[in-house]
Amino acid sequence: MDSLAFAKPESWRIGVDIGGTFTDLVLASSTGAIEVHKVPTVTHDPSQGALDAIAGAAASRGMSVGDLLGRCTLFVHGTTVATNTLLEGKGARVGLVTSKGFRDALEIRRGIRENPWDHRTPYRPVLVPRYLRLPAAGRLDRQGKEIDPLDLSEVEAAIGAFREEGVQAVAICLFNSYLSGTHEAAAAERIKELAPDLMLSVSHAIAPVMGEYERTTTSVLNAYVSPVTLSYVRSLNNALTGNGLKSPFVLIQSNGGAVSVTELGDTAVTLLLSGPAAGVGALNYYREAIGSGNLISIEIGGTSCDVIIMNEGEVAAVDLLDIGGYKCVTPSVDLHTIGAGGGTIARVDSAGFLQVGPEGAGARPGPACFGHGGTEPTITDAQVVLGRLKPGPYANGALVIDKVLAEKAIGEKVAKPLGLTVEQAAAGIIQMMEQKLLHAVQRVSTERGHNPERFTLIAGGGAGPLHAASVGRALDCAQVYIPKLSGAFCAMGMLNANIRHDYMRVLWGRLNEVTSAFLEEHFNVLEARAVELLTREGFAPDKTALRRAFDLRYLGQQWDVTIEVGKAFDPELVRRAFEKDYERLFGHTQPDGVIEITKIRLIALGLIAPLPSARADAVTAPGAPAETRPVWVDQESGWRDVPIYRGSSLGAGQVIVGPAIIDEQTTTVMIGCGDRLTVDPSGNYRVSMGQ
Amino acid sequence: MMSSCDPITVALVQNRLDHIAQHMGWVMTRTSRSPIFNQSHDFSCYLTNGEGLLISQADGIPIHTGGGGFAVRALLDAFFGRIAPDDVFLLNDPYVAGGNHLPDWVIARPVFAADRLVAFACNRAHQSDIGGGAAGTYNAKATEIFHEGIRLPPLRLIERGILREDLWQLLMINTRCPDLLDGDLRAMLGATQVGASELMKLVDEFGVEETRELFNQILDHGDRRMRAALGVLPDGTYVAEERYHTDCFEEVEIRFKVTLTKSGTDLHVDFTGTDPQIRGFKNSSLANTYSAVYAAVASFFDADMPRNEGTFRCLSINAPKGTVVNARSPAPVTMCTVFPAHEIMHMVWWALGQAMPDRALAGWGKNAFPVTAGTDARGSTWVMYNWGGASGAGATADRDGFNQIGPMVTLGGLSIPNAETYEQLYPIRVLRHELRVDGGGAGERRGGTGVLFDVEIETEAEYSFRGEGIGQPSGLGVRGGREGGAGFLSLTAADGSVYEPFPYGVERLGARRLSIQAPGGGGYGDPLKRDPAAVLRDVRDGLVSPEAARSEYGIALANDSASVDVAATEALRRASEPERRIVSAA
Incomplete structure (x- = not known):
């Protein structure tokens, strides 16, 4: 697909990241030049923002949109459409086919409450009402063997009910089907015959993991977000190819890698972190210039701060995501988000303590100083009061900062109740914000067993570079690295992402008992699927990488550690790698412990040539302060x-x-x-x- | 420059203390051995000042709230003037050491600066096994604390940096799981070490005097927050009662009573009228009773209310000695962190709810399920908590009850395991895990439904019954809301014979099908005021029967229960109202 390195005449890659406030476009040219265009996000029609940014980029190069897209070798997009569809409750009407006796897993949600003290807040609405969660008899045992056959007449009855209720998409999740997809496949087959127009989301294909709750919620989420998301993605692709883009664009997935629009299929659930997950590509890009693979990024935008750790060049993956209270199993970048961004609100509690966040002022009204009607003081308002942000127009006049409004908000809501000057209050707000950032990084590194002193802290996002030096100092980081284009951190990262597909399969065996032939047989199945897909996406074998991994644990435990392994199976090497990571994570090992394999994984990469580092002209005369x-x-x-x-x-x-x-x-x-x-x-x- | 006790600095230091307590928790989660800690988080990390007053407990479970100070004050009493830097203390006893119950061991590590004792970093954690009459710390047959495990007065576990090996060996020979205990105690020591060194950094930055003053200001802030919240309640006396239906051995009614007297910004909590202590292990220690009151009061108000000892300065508690809420030695107490903690929290919630009806909280169903244990083919013991049979929660003004949730004393902090996972861990087949019909107490907001949980237990097993929620409704309604459905438990043998055991006890049985009807939560407000659309949805969802929609909610349905018959509903609701008035007047 992309041939940037060889292209003559000039060609380029384009990355577009749609955030809450701004849509960022980054163009990386084969000449080494990098250009950024920021336009306001069009909330009701995000693709319009993308097209605006493209038009802006073309205009600034003095060329037509057709020329710009025609010479684009790789167009990468991060979209929040799937996430917003979920959080705004605007997804499809979904019906669920489930096993008799287990129709309520989705609604019971394993009783998980993120903050028990907050017991008055209701759960998010359940995405499928109980009357559309319809059970079918049939049972697989704990080895995946059939005990009772699936009653297809009940599946048919469910389809009848779904029809009457105007269901648009159907999720199927049957008990123990992570061990065998036979029953789910039979149900899916029958639904396709009877109702070929219904979108299907089948649990063993989407999330082949143990646990009826996690599999159910993931297949339901997928059914819920896919129709809306896919329709957006397809219409944007049509607009782009209609305007001259030669190959389909690619989308960033939650795993930090990309997927071609045409191969995304019916699995938009993998896009829930599209956008922030591109931070991994940015870390890979900047690590070259930094000369270290030990990096911690804090990407701070308007509402939140995302923390990612790269250790020895690798960013860890997790399977379970929480998106606004909805759980979802999909391989994802290990990304920790806190509610601390430029729009985060400061307030004083009933007993005279300053509190910062987690509530934010959002894109609208945003900080008071934006003049969009916001009256709550935010971090950005404090920065303005403290002289760090200058009043006046930003982003080509897309917004204008008014210092008087910032002073008023902080004065009334913070300074006055605390008996401080406006400046003292603003300074307190910033101190508290930076304490939150510090604690977030300490938390992530403690939980993952890393010492921040070995790491370089990278600033990302529009607000990151205001805080990074201060936070890095408090962390005792080795150094702080601030990209010139921090404000387009993720869009930049998108241009440096590989195509990536994750596969997994539950498979049990003791490390000292399983045979290489047994493992090979199972890995081969996954690899065949991966190679077929990558070939369709245009990758020759020498442009792919297939990486294998095991999920391992000590016998009797219920938590796994993922260890990457070579193609040749060497149990002794695997054991040592497991013990090394286990020791780092848990502080001890069990020297005589039996190690159990619980899953095999395959990470299939279509390799995109890394983006070359930008080159800046050497200083001739040092720039003087303006x-x-x-x-x-x-x-x-x-x-x-x-x-x-x-x-x-x-x-x-x-x-x-x-x-x-x-x-x-x-x-x-x-x-x-x-x-x-x-x-x-x-x-x-x-x-x-x-x- | 502002002084270091300006409001910004005090807030920053409070956040920092909370972060230190959480940091200790992350270390404990990461390094402990037992799933009780790294999966279920049955521990709490906390900090006290030099006098043993709790200054932060940002990590941990609600029923541990505030009780930690008792432990530190007990060791201060025992070792006063003889505490040295690099000493570390251990204790658990509810009668002499400020413990809540024996399985919760406390490690307390003093922090010194310039020879002054300024703080303690502590960890209270539920051990896997501590000896006693039953594996796994819960002995439902206990009639004395001696049957419940090893008792530890305040002990110096580490003396000036040297671990007392003889004492360590004593601990290890008093458990059935020495490997777990050894690993977990070391994790507790590690977590408190992290806490102590972070506290040292704080003291280095601010100096001893300043630090002590900052701690005082943080306690004062907690005090102001709680008084601000209490201040809006009308002065008065509010009474609530609760009941046990057994003493663990026979059916007998045990009465709990609390009288709340609110005056200005003070709240007196008086348990006078509560019955004498009982034979079984459902008595409470004083520390646990305080904790339960603290947890109830804190959870009644805002979620972000600080929970340090300053917060509870406005409370005074009278728990008469020799009653079930403050037992005399040697009464057994191991069950207390669940029962009567649940009863105490209920009563405090209900009494506060009378003072502030908009925030009233309906009752949560008491759990009905047993713990099942057996031996696998390799000869190892398995212990299975049947969490799939957990109860429903009560409703509030803003939401229906959670249909199924972890125990009330954790406010839902324990999650329900997947049946698929359990089938891999234990010799069982789960047949059903579904919401109940008409299990939730009717109300303007409906109580949580509870569940039907059926599981085949394929081998012989030992059942430890602690079915407090069996037989009688336990999730009571508030403000006209109705009670949730009672719990029920039965065991069916292969020949079809059905057995309903006594709610408490330990029995060994062959392969059985265990069926639990988990209790529902109570409703909030008059069911006649429930939005007809919500009742219709419940009926369509099969959570409320059409009959109950009519009789409880005054909703007439049309079109085969597919829509509300508006005219008939209005008539029905009008007709029900006078009847209701008579009932409530009576």
């Missing part, structure tokens, strides 16, 4: 006259000692007292920490 203005630096230094640089005036090799602010096209960078910032050869900022 201005100096009073800025609140930190608790110790207070207000100082701080030099403000224009990012475009800085060249590779230039050194700036903090405090300083750099205005960039997509973000604002802030470094503190004694921090030493160097512009690296790719034009990004490497910061070593002062005290």
Whole structure:
């Protein structure tokens, strides 16, 4: 597919990331140039925002949209359509075929409450009402063998009921079918005969994992979001190919890899993290320039902060996602999200304590200083009061920051009740925000068994570079790295993602007892499927990678550790790799413990040539500050006259000692007292920490 | 520069203490051996100041709320003036050591700065086995605490950095699972070590005096928050009662009574009128009774209410000695963190609900299911909690009850396992795990339905029954809401014979089909006020029968239960109202 490295004349890749407030477009040219276009997101029609950004990019190059798309070798898209469809309750009407006795797994939700103290809040609405969760008799035993045959007449009756109720999509989840798909396949077959127009979502194909609740909710979620999402994706693809794009575009999935629009099939559930998961591609891109595979990114946008850890070049994967209270099993980037972004709201509780978040002001009205009617003080308002963000127009006038509104909101809602000045209150809000960021990173690293001191902290998102130096200092990180294009972090990462398909299969055996032939037989089945798919997507065998992994645990335990393994099965090597990770995660091992395999996994990659690092011109004359203005630096230094640089005036090799602010096209960078910032050869900022 | 006790700094330090307590919890989850900890999170990490007042318990389960201070104050009493840096303490006893019940062991690690004791980092955790009359810490036959496991007064487990090996061996020979206990105690020590060193950093930053003042301010903030919440309640006296129907051995009614007196911003909680302690292990220790009251009061108000000892400064509690809420030694108490914690929380909720009806909370169904244990082909023991038979929760003004949820004392913090997973772990086949019809208490908001849970247990097994929710409704309604359905349990043998055991006891039986009707939760508000659309949905969903829709909710259905007959419903509801008034007047 993509042939960027060889293309002449000039060609490019385009990445489009649609966020709550802005739609970001990044164009990476075969000449090495990288361009960013930011346009406001069109909430009711996200594809319009994408097309606006494309038109803007074409205009700035002085070419037609047809030319721009015609020379695009790879168009990558991250979409929040699946997520928004779910959170706004706008999905399809779904019917569920389930096993007799188990129709309520979806509604019982295993009784999971994220915060038990918050027991007054109801669950999110159940996506399929009980009267559309229809049971069929039939039973597989705990080995997947049939005890009672599936009663197809009950499946037929269910279809009749679904018809009457206007059901658009059907999920099938039968008991123990992660062990054998026979009953589900038979049910699916009958539904296809009787109702070929209904979209089908079958649990053993979508989420072949043990656990009737997780399999049910995943197949239901898929049925719920797929019709709307696929229709969006297809119409955008038609618009793009109709305007000159030569090959179908690709979508970022929750696993951080991409999938071609044409091969996505009926599984839009894999797109629930499309967007933030592209952070992995960004980490892979920047690690080259940083020269380390130990990275922690904090990507801070308007509403939240996403934390991703890359350890020795690898980002861990998880299977279980929680999207606004809905659970979903789909291989995903291990990404930790907290409600801390530019729009996060500060308030004072009934006993005079400042609290920050997790509530946010959203894209609308957004921070008070945006002038869209918001009256609650936010992080962005505090940054404005503290002189770090300058009042006036941003993003080509798409928004205008009004300092008076920021001062008013903080004054009334925080400063006055606490008996502080507006500036003191704003400083407190920022301190509390940065404490939240610090705690989030500490939590992720503690839970994963990593010490942040070994890591480089990378700033992402429009708001990340304002906080990264301060948070990195508190974490004792080795250094902080701030990409010039932080504000388009995920769109950038999209251009550096491989095509990726994840496969898994439940399979039990003791590590010291299973045979290589047995494993090979099962891996071969998965590999055949993967190779067929990658071939269809245009990847020659030398442009693919097939990676195998086991889920392992000590006998008797109920939690697994995923260990990647080579093609040749060597139980001793596997044991050692397992013990190494187990020790890191749990602090001990069981020297005589029996190790059990619970799952095999295959990660199939279609390799896309890595995006070459940008090259910045070396500094000839060091860029001088464009201005100096009073800025609140930190608790110790207070207000100082701080030099403000224009990012475009800085060249590779230039050194700036903090405090300083750099205005960039997509973000604002802030470094503190004694921090030493160097512009690296790719034009990004490497910061070593002062005290 | 602001002083370090400005409101921003105090808030930052409180967040930091909460983060330290959570950090200890993550370490414990990550490094402990037993699934009780890394799967079920049956532990709590907490911090106290130098006087043993709880300053943060951001990690942990609701029924541990606030009880941790008792343990630290007990060890301070025992070792006062003889506590040295690098000492670590261990205790569990509810009678002499501020414990709640014997399985919960507390590790407490003092934090010193400049020879001043400034804080403790502690971990209270439910051990897998501590000896006693039954494997797994719950001995339903116990009549004395001596039958429940090893008793530990405040002990110095580590003396100036040196682990007392002889004491460690004593602990290890008093458990059926020494490997688990060894690993878990080390995890507890590790977690408190992390907490103590993080506290040391804090003290280094602020200095001893400043730190103590910050702790005081944090306690004062908790105090102000709770008083602000209490302040809006009308002054007055509010009474609520609860009941046991057995003493674990025979049917006998045991009465609980609480009288709440709210005056200004103070709340007095008086258990006078509660029956004397009983023979079985459903007596409460004082620390557990306090914890249950704290958990109930905190959960009645906002979810983000701080839960430190300052928060509860406005409470005074009288639990008469020798009653079932403050038993005298040597009464057995192991069940107390569930029963009577559930009863105590109910009573406090209901009494507060009278003062603040909009926030009233209907009762949660008491659990009815047993624990089943057996031996597998390899000779190892398996122990299965039949969580699939857990109960439904009560309704609130804003939501129907959760149809099935973990125990009330965890406020749903324990999740229900998948039947598919259980079939892999145990010799069982789950036949049914479905919501009940008419199990939820009727109300403007309906109670949780409870479930029908049927499971074939394929081999001989030992059943430890603790069916508090069996036989009588336990999820009572509030503000005109009705009670949820009672629990029921039966065992069916291969020949079809059916056996209904006494709610408490231990019995060994051959292969059986265990059937549980889990109790439903109570309803909130008058069922006649329930939105007809919600009743229709319940009927269509099969959760409310058409008969109950008519008799309980005054809803007439048309078109084969597919729609509401509006005119007939209005007539029905009008006709029911005077009748209701008579009932409520009586």
